[in-house]
Amino acid sequence: MNFTCIFLGLLFCVAGFAFACGKVHTHLSAWKAMPQEEKEKIKIVPLCRNIGEVIALSGIIFLLKGLWPGFSEHWFVCTMIAWLVVAGFDVCYIEKKDRYRNK
Numbered sequence: 001m002n003f004t005c006i007f008l009g010l011l012f013c014v015a016g017f018a019f020a021c022g023k024v025h026t027h028l029s030a031w032k033a034m035p036q037e038e039k040e041k042i043k044i045v046p047l048c049r050n051i052g053e054v055i056a057l058s059g060i061i062f063l064l065k066g067l068w069p070g071f072s073e074h075w076f077v078c079t080m081i082a083w084l085v086v087a088g089f090d091v092c093y094i095e096k097k098d099r100y101r102n103k
Helices: 003-020 029-033 036-040 044-067 073-096
Strands: none
Touching: 003 044, 044 073
């Protein structure tokens, strides 16, 4: 058991769940500093759900590393690289598509 990975996994899962529920974005300094006109252009609920899921996914990977001895360094590194690729594609998707923008 790797208690550091378990702690980080739980932390990321809780943070991802809180973000997906829409409880965290109001505390971000970038959100507070954004003009109201810009805030109205964003569909914040689905965007928060998307970002929360990505954060929670990283938490699940850390929990696997901490709880499952068979999830060796090699597999952990591979899944974290895959997570980085998926997160990168997600950022591109968010930027290019109008799914998270109010018309």
